[in-house]
Amino acid sequence: MIRRLALFVIVTALVVAAAVWLADRPGEVVVHWQGWRVDTTVPVLVLALIAILTVSSFALKLTRGIVGFPRRLLAARRARRTRDGYRALSDGLAAIASGDPRRARKLARRADKLLEDRSLTGLLTAQAAELSGDETEAERRFTTMVERSETAFLGLKGLLALALKRGDRVAALDYAHRAWALGGPTDGIAATLFDLQARAGQWPEAEATLAEAKKRGAMSNGDVLHARALALVERSRVTADPAEALKLALAAHKADSGLVPAATQTAALFHRLGKPRKAESVIATTWRINPHPDLVEASLALAPAENPLQRVKRVEKLVRANPDSADGHMALAEAALAAKLWGQARTHLEAALAERPTGGLYVLLAKLEREERQDEAAAGAWLAKSTTAPSEPAWVCTACNKGADAWSVTCPHCGTVDGLVWR
Numbered sequence: 516m517i518r519r520l521a522l523f524v525i526v527t528a529l530v531v532a533a534a535v536w537l538a539d540r541p542g543e544v545v546v547h548w549q550g551w552r553v554d555t556t557v558p559v560l561v562l563a564l565i566a567i568l569t570v571s572s573f574a575l576k577l578t579r580g581i582v583g584f585p586r587r588l589l590a591a592r593r594a595r596r597t598r599d600g601y602r603a604l605s606d607g608l609a610a611i612a613s614g615d616p617r618r619a620r621k622l623a624r625r626a627d628k629l630l631e632d633r634s635l636t637g638l639l640t641a642q643a644a645e646l647s648g649d650e651t652e653a654e655r656r657f658t659t660m661v662e663r664s665e666t667a668f669l670g671l672k673g674l675l676a677l678a679l680k681r682g683d684r685v686a687a688l689d690y691a692h693r694a695w696a697l698g699g700p701t702d703g704i705a706a707t708l709f710d711l712q713a714r715a716g717q718w719p720e721a722e723a724t725l726a727e728a729k730k731r732g733a734m735s736n737g738d739v740l741h742a743r744a745l746a747l748v749e750r751s752r753v754t755a756d757p758a759e760a761l762k763l764a765l766a767a768h769k770a771d772s773g774l775v776p777a778a779t780q781t782a783a784l785f786h787r788l789g790k791p792r793k794a795e796s797v798i799a800t801t802w803r804i805n806p807h808p809d810l811v812e813a814s815l816a817l818a819p820a821e822n823p824l825q826r827v828k829r830v831e832k833l834v835r836a837n838p839d840s841a842d843g844h845m846a847l848a849e850a851a852l853a854a855k856l857w858g859q860a861r862t863h864l865e866a867a868l869a870e871r872p873t874g875g876l877y878v879l880l881a882k883l884e885r886e887e888r889q890d891e892a893a894a895g896a897w898l899a900k901s902t903t904a905p906s907e908p909a910w911v912c913t914a915c916n917k918g919a920d921a922w923s924v925t926c927p928h929c930g931t932v933d934g935l936v937w938r
């Protein structure tokens with residue numbers, strides 16, 4: 516502002532000085548041109564020149580304005596279209612996030628029409644199609660996204676989700692592989708790839724995925740160790756060579772010491788190789804973390820010839836490592852009942868009753884009343900209770916909710932990897 520003011524003052528001063536200078540020097544100018552004659556003074560000539568220059572500069576500006584008008588109109592229209600396109604894109608993504616497929620599709624079509632670059636609207640259109648159940652269109656759009664390196668990962672992720680949804684595991688494995696190989700953001704791909712490889716029985720490949728996932732920080736350390744233990748247990752189970760099988764089982768037990776099947780597998784193999792002490796130690800380690808009836812069974816299997824009293828001692832020794840679990844009390848009660856140690860059996864049954872009253876527990880209480888006191892009435896009362904009580908925990912699949920008699924790495928009903936939980 517101040518600079519403009521100063522410039523104005525300087526220009527005005529110069530003009531005034533020039534006018535004064537001209538006025539001080541009067542003179543005449545005569546112009547002869549093509550039979551024309553103009554007689555004038557110098558100031559008038561200067562003023563006339565200034566007037567001509569001003570008028571012609573204005574005329575030039577006007578012409579330029581008229582000539583450039585359509586082009587400017589077009590540019591403004593294009594800018595408006597782009598702005599509206601981006602708004603439709605942004606609103607469409609918001610509609611996806613809030614789960615409104617109709618609005619998302621409408622906005623996707625609008626963004627598609629307004630924005631010339633189709634790769635910009637690919638994700639929105641694909642997701643909108645997916646949300647509204649149009650899987651063919653979604654697949655077509657995701658496939659287009661795979662062609663550009665910037666959107667390839669999202670495209671493959673979309674295709675992977677679609678393949679999993681329609682149960683095509685072969686295609687899903689391929690997409691997961693390609694997405695993982697891009698090396699960029701991992702976002703759950705590692706776990707999915709491991710799962711698909713495990714289901715396909717590709718255990719060495721699945722283990723390689725885990726090693727890479729650890730390197731890339733794509734899975735938590737605990738998850739990597741647990742998944743590796745699963746892979747090792749499975750490989751140990753199908754290995755014919757007992758020494759190699761033991762090596763694999765022991766590695767599984769070390770990777771995840773809380774994994775019951777790893778411990779029972781290792782113990783069985785140590786037992787077969789004539790190393791019961793090592794087997795006991797493995798079972799005890801896992802009992803400390805995760806007390807489980809399969810561990811009691813594995814321990815008892817190490818010495819099948821023991822008498823009931825010896826079996827009580829064996830179970831007592833195991834349970835001592837983690838004494839307060841319902842499964843520990845149940846195991847001790849059962850061993851004590853078999854050895855006719857009524858007092859001990861009653862103590863543990865009552866402790867288990869306080870923790871987890873189940874049908875199996877009431878059956879044991881009935882057995883105690885009958886065998887210790889021949890009290891049929893009390894036994895009948897417990898048995899009546901057992902029919903309505905919750906059942907004993909068992910291996911149940913988290914995916915299909917069906918039970919299994921024994922643990923396996925994949926659910927025997929639906930094939931889910933690591934689906935069986937004890938509950």
Ligand SMILES: [Zn+2]
Nearest residue numbers: 912915926929
């Ligand atoms: Zn299942």
